[in-house]
Each structure stands twice: as C-alpha cells, then as structure tokens.
Amino acid sequence: MNSPTHDHTHGHKLTRNQVLVLGALETADGPLSAYSILDLLRDDGFRAPLQVYRALDTLRELGLVHRIESLNAFVSCAHPAGQAHGAVAFAICENCGGVTEFSRQDVVKQLADWARSEGFEAHATVIELRGLCGTCAKAA
Amino acid sequence: MNSPTHDHTHGHKLTRNQVLVLGALETADGPLSAYSILDLLRDDGFRAPLQVYRALDTLRELGLVHRIESLNAFVSCAHPAGQAHGAVAFAICENCGGVTEFSRQDVVKQLADWARSEGFEAHATVIELRGLCGTCAKAA
DNA sequence: TCCGATATGTAATATCATTACGTTTTGTGC
C-alpha cells in the first residue's frame, strides 16, 4: 500500500527521480530534509543535493509535496491522488516530530479577506503550529 | 525617531549587543538575515554569527523581534513598546521585499479551536502570506 | 528527423545555524 508508483498526477508523468523522492517521503513517518532524502537515495544513484531539490520543486508545483518552512523539511501531501486543494496547515509535534496536515476553510477565507482589504495579492500561504501532539501532550 | 535606545522592555534592560541588533532591525526597511546584521555591525565590534544569534534569541523571547520562517530572516516587532501580544501574521511581498505584520484574532481563535479539538498543545504559530503587496500588485 | 523544452549529472560555492570552550560581566545576598 501507499506505493510510490501510484498515479497521483492528473496524467502528468513523473520522472524516475521524482518517483524516488516522492516514494521516500511517502514511506517516511515524518518530514525529511533534502539531505536526508539524498542519503536515502544514494543506492538509487543520487549523488548531489540538486537532484533532490529539483525533484522537490516539481513535486511541489504538482501539489504532491509540501515544504514545512519552520523545519526546512518536506512532507508528502496527505490528500488522495493529487486531487487539487487550497491552502493547508500543519501541526508539528516538537516531541515526536510528527506532522499533521489539516485545512481550515474559515482560516483561509479570513486571511483572504485581510489580503483583499489591503490589496495584497497572495500566492502562497504558510500556516504552521508548533507544539505537542495529543499523544505527547498526555504523556508529558 | 525610532531610536534603538527607547525602552521597549517592560523594565528588562537590554545589553549592548541586543540594543545594536534591535537597532539594526528597526532601522532596516525590511527583514534582515542574521549574516546581514552581522555585516552591519562589524564596525561596532561584531565578529561572529553567534553574537547575532544570541541577541536575536533574547529579543525574540521578549517579543521585540520576529523570525520570518519562509525567509530565514528577522524583523523588529511592529507593536509599540514591547507591549504583550499574541500570535501575529506576516504578508511578504515577493517583489519589493517588504513585510507587513498584522494580527487577526479570528484566525488565531480558529486555529486554537482546531488544536483543542485534536488535543494539540500549541506553543507557537506561524502565519505567513507570500505574494505581492498592494503597491507592487498595481504596478504589475 | 529536427528542434525546443525539460530533465539530469557534477562540482563548486553560497547561505544559514549550532557546538564547544573559555572568559567577562552582572545581579544578589551577605
């Protein structure tokens, strides 16, 4: 299950490098840095950071991968099959490292309202919560 | 005006290095990277990145400075005189580099609602909009 | 088949941040 070879791409064909990077992220149980991905893919012929960054660029354009700005790391998108979607938010556990992707239409709308009122033309939205996930908060 | 020696600190006395770093950020018309700050303060005796990062850490704890996660850079807080405040958001212009700080209580509340519903214990919130500010959007 | 767009390989370099260790300054109780 969750095979990296599934078609998430609206018909856009992924290259070998892109499939490998996406697969690494889908297999991981949390965010991976570009250099962690590089290390995971050494055996597949990866040699340089740029190979990873280039694949990540394309995967992000396709909406299959998100960057977690406050971690300088990347996660595969939680949405099924490359289905189009708007802005998403992340909750990042500082204890276990887990990341939960969610989306709140009300939050997105209110930020859009602010932008409209200011004449700001938004291209991308970053929403990240840092803290303790339910499990780790109970354990603490 | 806007002198770095004003008291923004609830009685907490800033050190010389902290005053210099805060002053650099208040004088700048946009976000500065830690290394840019270092370069600005060479003449004041700064030699190493750690001097900047240490001052930034304290200033951030005091709420006088914010980090822009998606830029790996820092801005002085727009609030007057170190007055306590909750989560803030930033709108970042990708053309002119300007950053507008704002805060939306409704957005903060809805994120808090989500967190409560999930048992997530939030410690920090990052909200950043990337795009074009009103001025640059019109010019485009 | 030709050609342009896209993707790739590799090396070098730029940028951002922390660890480690020792010294100095500052605030506080006496």
Next chain:
DNA sequence: GCACAAAACGTAATGATATTACATATCGGA
C-alpha cells in the same frame, strides 16, 4: 565591598541547508 551564581560574551570550528554554473541527455511535438 566581597563571594558567588547566572547570564552574557568572544572566538573558532563545524554542521546543515540551498543555489549557481555549466555540460549532457532525454522526451515530445512540428
């Protein structure tokens, strides 16, 4: 004032993240 502990500081080295530059290869459509 003096001793002590906490905080801040100085410096060097290193680690982590990301991009530039340039040459080559592959894929798809006219």
